[in-house]
Amino acid sequence: MAFLSIERDGGIVTATMNQPETRNALTGNSAVQELVQLCEELRLDSSAKVLILTGAGPVFSSGGNVKDMQRFFDDAVTPDQICNEYRNGIQRVPLALARLDVPVICAVNGPAVGAGLDLTCMCDIRIASDGATFAESFVRVGIVPGDGGAWLLPRAVGLAKASEMAFTGDAIDAQEALACGLVSRVVPAQELLPTALALARRIAANPGAVMRMTKRLLREGQGSSLASLLELSAGYQALAHKTADHREAVTAFIEKRKPQFA
Numbered sequence: 222m223a224f225l226s227i228e229r230d231g232g233i234v235t236a237t238m239n240q241p242e243t244r245n246a247l248t249g250n251s252a253v254q255e256l257v258q259l260c261e262e263l264r265l266d267s268s269a270k271v272l273i274l275t276g277a278g279p280v281f282s283s284g285g286n287v288k289d290m291q292r293f294f295d296d297a298v299t300p301d302q303i304c305n306e307y308r309n310g311i312q313r314v315p316l317a318l319a320r321l322d323v324p325v326i327c328a329v330n331g332p333a334v335g336a337g338l339d340l341t342c343m344c345d346i347r348i349a350s351d352g353a354t355f356a357e358s359f360v361r362v363g364i365v366p367g368d369g370g371a372w373l374l375p376r377a378v379g380l381a382k383a384s385e386m387a388f389t390g391d392a393i394d395a396q397e398a399l400a401c402g403l404v405s406r407v408v409p410a411q412e413l414l415p416t417a418l419a420l421a422r423r424i425a426a427n428p429g430a431v432m433r434m435t436k437r438l439l440r441e442g443q444g445s446s447l448a449s450l451l452e453l454s455a456g457y458q459a460l461a462h463k464t465a466d467h468r469e470a471v472t473a474f475i476e477k478r479k480p481q482f483a
Contacts, residue, residue, distance in 0.1 A: 224252040225259060226277070232270030232425045233418065234263060241278025247336050249289035253310050260317035270425035270432065272321070273417050274344060275328035281353065284335030285311070287362055307367045311336060315369040318343040319440065322433035324424055328417040329353040329404065332392070339366060342373035345436065346420070347404040349395040350413045355403060356392035357383070376443060378403050428466030428482050 327344035473480035
């Protein structure tokens, strides 16, 4: 059974993690391969404008499959093998999402636990159901965030809040997630996907090529100097000024009409 159920409406792609019987666990199945493959396909598809990521059932994602971790108890499984399994497994997901220049909206329908929480942090925008909870719970099962959570979570909520969540493993509810900036809005459960789709349509109404460049600048800005980002911005702006969409946007503004983008 496929991990992702994918629907498309024009330039909007909705990917639903569809293994509620495992609480949409991200390991011990094809989740990593399917997420990485989807990112690569959308990266190469210039008609894709927005990706919405959500989960089926009452849970967004429980993260790593804890039962599957028992195989690491075997003395024949070496630390080096485990390192390589992480490098060639779950760690491919944050790298794939970081390379994806299509905006990603995460519609968090329920608990996002461990790697499930970190997956939300890999997305650009997070909208939560009022029943969603978030837990950086690795410490509770005696492991560390092996999927990049120690890099991702502090950038979403700040180092102090990320430290509190990582050191205690405690879950926070949707309202606390909103207060600390982990999500940008909280809506009733029945309004989650309609809200995500409405936002996706607003994003998709803009020029796709410029949207991708804007996302690249936002991502590059997290790790580069101001001078480096300004230079990259100048280069992207030179490209943007020469696009047909820019010409159409300026012409429509002057003519006081709605622009028609390709």
